[in-house]
Amino acid sequence: MADYEYDLAVVGAGIIGLAVGMRLTQDYPSLKVAVIEKESEVALHQTGHNSGVIHAGIYYAPGSQKANFCSTGGKLLRDFCDRTGVQYDMCGKLIVAVTEEEVPRLDDLFYRGTENGAEGLRMVNADEIAEIEPYSAGVKGIFSPNTGIIDYSEVSRMYAQEFGEAGGNLLKNAELISVDRRDGFIHLNTTAGSVAATNVINCAGLHADYVAKMMGVDTGVRIVPFRGEYFSIIPEKAHIVKGLIYPVPDPTLPFLGVHFTRRVDGSVEAGPNAVLAFAKEGYSKTSANAQDLLNTFTYPGFWKMSAKFWQVGVKEQYRSLVKGAFVKSLKTLIPDIQESDLGEPGAGVRAQAVDRKGNLLQDFSISETDNAIHVMSAPSPGATSSLTISEYIVGMAEKSFGLRSVA
Numbered sequence: 001m002a003d004y005e006y007d008l009a010v011v012g013a014g015i016i017g018l019a020v021g022m023r024l025t026q027d028y029p030s031l032k033v034a035v036i037e038k039e040s041e042v043a044l045h046q047t048g049h050n051s052g053v054i055h056a057g058i059y060y061a062p063g064s065q066k067a068n069f070c071s072t073g074g075k076l077l078r079d080f081c082d083r084t085g086v087q088y089d090m091c092g093k094l095i096v097a098v099t100e101e102e103v104p105r106l107d108d109l110f111y112r113g114t115e116n117g118a119e120g121l122r123m124v125n126a127d128e129i130a131e132i133e134p135y136s137a138g139v140k141g142i143f144s145p146n147t148g149i150i151d152y153s154e155v156s157r158m159y160a161q162e163f164g165e166a167g168g169n170l171l172k173n174a175e176l177i178s179v180d181r182r183d184g185f186i187h188l189n190t191t192a193g194s195v196a197a198t199n200v201i202n203c204a205g206l207h208a209d210y211v212a213k214m215m216g217v218d219t220g221v222r223i224v225p226f227r228g229e230y231f232s233i234i235p236e237k238a239h240i241v242k243g244l245i246y247p248v249p250d251p252t253l254p255f256l257g258v259h260f261t262r263r264v265d266g267s268v269e270a271g272p273n274a275v276l277a278f279a280k281e282g283y284s285k286t287s288a289n290a291q292d293l294l295n296t297f298t299y300p301g302f303w304k305m306s307a308k309f310w311q312v313g314v315k316e317q318y319r320s321l322v323k324g325a326f327v328k329s330l331k332t333l334i335p336d337i338q339e340s341d342l343g344e345p346g347a348g349v350r351a352q353a354v355d356r357k358g359n360l361l362q363d364f365s366i367s368e369t370d371n372a373i374h375v376m377s378a379p380s381p382g383a384t385s386s387l388t389i390s391e392y393i394v395g396m397a398e399k400s401f402g403l404r405s406v407a
């Protein structure tokens with residue numbers, strides 16, 4: 001007999017899982033809903049290590065789910081924060097082409113952003129770059145006034161609060177151990193007891209492939225963890241960044257390149273890079289987990305990906321190991337930055353979904369199976385778009401699970 005019984009259980013209390021739980025309890029108040037989290041607090045992994053940017057929708061291929069979600073996600077997020085008192089700052093973002101060779105890619109970004117409905121985008125010349133960010137330099141840029149900064153951990157805590165107020169149950173310290181189906185329920189066996197649910201939504205982030213496997217599902221993708229390392233800028237030099245300064249990204253990669261980010265508390269960070277992590281929660285260079293390593297290295301898609309991007313991988317590893325190389329990358333955006341300006345290091349780990357052919361999934365991947373939905377890829381702008389994504393997933397659940405609202 002199960003310790004807990006619910007109509008629907010969400011696995012994972014990151015920002016997506018909490019947004020889904022909140023939406024379910026608000027739209028379907030008669031449902032018994034739980035969010036299951038292995039940690040003692042919410043949003044401790046990808047969400048808690050997020051760079052904290054409210055994206056405007058510049059980078060994404062027009063018509064993609066990323067573009068569609070972001071076009072409304074930012075406004076919904078700001079409206080939520082205005083209602084609940086969560087702090088944010090629409091400080092703006094500058095994307096800088098530092099050479100003439102980068103200008104065609106910058107022009108393509110401007111086209112994408114315009115097609116995606118990013119508000120207020122404008123091209124700026126070298127003089128205007130200096131006006132917006134006096135310590136930066138480039139030949140041409142894009143300024144996005146509709147890009148901002150926020151603390152997504154705080155947003156997640158507010159989602160959790162509203163989820164609870166609407167009748168949802170957040171089960172913490174409940175790491176999923178195994179799953180079995182019997183008696184018409186999906187039994188989620190956790191360290192906090194057994195949870196029986198009629199339906200399950202897998203929002204486990206870095207561990208989404210493990211949860212899918214426990215449920216006997218092959219979604220065709222595997223989560224490969226990439227660590228993003230960054231440095232804080234010492235307080236005495238924080239004034240050199242007014243908002244957000246980004247390079248022109250490589251369109252073949254899902255990473256935006258080393259950049260400068262002002263946080264809502266006034267601090268400034270530089271980074272991140274993107275290096276293979278040896279653990280799904282591998283926040284340091286020495287972190288390793290045997291199960292995670294086996295999961296990565298036994299997957300043919302990983303080796304196919306490595307064959308495609310080995311040169312990029314070597315460059316990123318070098319930049320990870322040699323601080324001077326990291327600083328050299330930063331100097332392309334702010335020429336006067338010095339190694340002595342860098343303070344404490346930090347890191348996050350990104351859940352990169354990779355398919356069997358070695359392709360890096362650059363859009364959302366959400367799969368449906370019997371009585372379950374699996375969010376296998378929720379890349380940036382996932383946090384920005386969390387409320388829009390939750391609407392989409394709850395819409396899927398309504399059709400797949402036959403949800404009915406009782407007034």
